[in-house]
Amino acid sequence: MTSPDTINYPRLEDVPAYDRAWTVIVWDDPVNLMDYVVFVFQTVLGIDVEKATKLMLEVHNEGKSAVFSGVRERAESIAMRMHSHGLWATVSR
Amino acid sequence: MFQRIDDEIVIGGTAQEEAFLRQIPWLLDSVGIDQEDPGYSVLHRPLCLDDPDVDGELRALVSPELEAQRRTDRSVLDRCLRDRSAMTLEQAHGFLRSLNEARLVLAARAGAFEDGAAWEHRIDEDPALAAVAWLGYVQTDLLRALADG
Numbered sequence: 001m002t003s004p005d006t007i008n009y010p011r012l013e014d015v016p017a018y019d020r021a022w023t024v025i026v027w028d029d030p031v032n033l034m035d036y037v038v039f040v041f042q043t044v045l046g047i048d049v050e051k052a053t054k055l056m057l058e059v060h061n062e063g064k065s066a067v068f069s070g071v072r073e074r075a076e077s078i079a080m081r082m083h084s085h086g087l088w089a090t091v092s093r
Numbered sequence: 094m095f096q097r098i099d100d101e102i103v104i105g106g107t108a109q110e111e112a113f114l115r116q117i118p119w120l121l122d123s124v125g126i127d128q129e130d131p132g133y134s135v136l137h138r139p140l141c142l143d144d145p146d147v148d149g150e151l152r153a154l155v156s157p158e159l160e161a162q163r164r165t166d167r168s169v170l171d172r173c174l175r176d177r178s179a180m181t182l183e184q185a186h187g188f189l190r191s192l193n194e195a196r197l198v199l200a201a202r203a204g205a206f207e208d209g210a211a212w213e214h215r216i217d218e219d220p221a222l223a224a225v226a227w228l229g230y231v232q233t234d235l236l237r238a239l240a241d242g
Binding site for chain 1 (some may be wrong): 119136138139140141142143147151154155158159162163186189190194196197200205206209210212225229232233235236238
């Protein structure tokens with residue numbers, strides 16, 4: 001039986017690109033209102049106000065936040081909906 | 094300015110406020126006429142920074158839907174202001190998105206994105222930035238009304 005400390009997790013660079021999850025990053029800007037960003041996160045990501053506020057503060061304080069990670073189609077859909085609400089979101093993997 | 098009654102949002106405000114808001118569809122229709130328009134750039138930001146090919150592919154994929162959504166939102170705002178009709182919650186979301194789009198366009202044209210948070214110190218000297226601040230107040234009031242449910 002393998003103990004947890006002997007598991008060799010693959011390094012990101014060893015994982016083929018087609019196997020990596022797609023991430024949606026939302027970027028800070030000086031114009032969108034904090035309350036509005038929280039509303040958009042709740043609406044687009046379907047999360048509660050506490051989690052949405054935490055993500056908004058991460059965007060505000062760190063300049064960006066990874067708000068989703070998963071399959072490409074879902075990441076694209078989320079990024080598109082962020083743009084339709086006026087937030088700048090990008091996808092990457 | 095907005096009041097929630099059951100599952101509808103009623104629009105209030107003065108005639109002057111309404112007249113100002115009714116200029117939003119005209120403002121947004123002007124986006125992109127000038128190829129150097131910063132208002133166009135802010136509404137068409139990249140979707141992928143790592144790979145220009147993926148970015149181009151995504152833009153081609155989402156642009157038609159995005160533009161259609163924006164046109165619908167604009168017409169919702171125009172119709173609701175003109176008819177003074179109560180908005181459904183879905184219409185209110187569209188109204189909110191158009192308000193935000195107008196803020197972004199005005200702010201971009203006034204150089205607010207280059208200034209960072211300092212743009213707020215220029216409100217007294219730039220009427221466009223004063224409009225951005227006022228639209229922020231309207232937006233906050235609509236968010237409050239939506240949350241009243």
